[in-house]
């Protein structure tokens with residue numbers, strides 16, 4: 001991102017385009033689903049059930065994957081039924097998913113009820129936990145780290161820091177495990193979207209260790225390799241503030257690159273702020289891992305287009 005690097009007067013910034021992973025506008029869940037759905041198929045599943053927020057990128061990618069594999073799909077979305085379908089919600093419908101709104105009930109409880117009703121109907125349902133952040137799903141990001149290191153070797157570049165948006169822990173867990181296994185010595189900094197630092201760091205360590213056991217990783221995961229910054233929680237999950245709005249506009253206008261309102265907009269806002277404070281030095285080379293989510297933009301048109309005050 002040459003123009004953005006110059007504009008910020010800071011480190012050399014690069015981007016890894018996981019907003020281009022292929023499943024109906026892409027995103028990081030496609031890499032996790034590649035492994036999670038391998039498990040679903042191995043178990044003979046014919047119907048996928050998963051859950052998330054009304055603008056869940058994970059749910060939209062699951063709906064797309066179900067279509068590609070010829071499986072049924074039910075999405076349990078938090079909150080009251082919405083009458084207008086924008087962003088990911090529109091795509092969920094186009095992709096043929098059944099949508100169940102959980103209202104003010106616990107989404108996990110509702111998802112288990114859907115499981116039961118599908119079983120009763122003679123189906124073989126498979127429940128994918130939030131964000132496909134399981135030990136199996138995280139393996140997609142172990143492989144992604146290997147892919148990055150191969151690309152770095154091919155182009156003879158290296159990164160001091162990888163920065164990403166982190167929420168249900170699977171992406172960062174896979175990257176940390178991949179870094180340990182394949183020898184990435186730099187810093188992997190997760191910008192927390194919706195959790196306190198200790199809580200998210202413990203979940204990442206737990207998942208990375210479970211995934212490591214699953215694939216027989218030789219080296220243990222050290223606590224110090226897991227780093228989360230939770231200083232940018234703003235108004236809460238999916239609340240677009242000045243930080244996100246500014247970051248999205250800055251990157252769009254400098255690079256012609258779209259970020260999403262919930263995750264990458266916030267992570268980029270954090271990166272810009274950390275560069276401004278000198279917490280990320282101008283001699284560093286930084287990789288921004290774009291985890292997708294651009295399909296949600298239109299659902300946030302009000303906070304994103306509010307004129308400057």
Ligand SMILES: *Cc1c(COP(=O)(O)O)cnc(C)c1O
Nearest residue numbers: 057167168169171263291292293
């Ligand atoms: C889910 C998601 C994340 C967070 O990834 P986790 O593996 O849940 O930590 C980041 N960015 C986007 C766009 C997402 O949809």
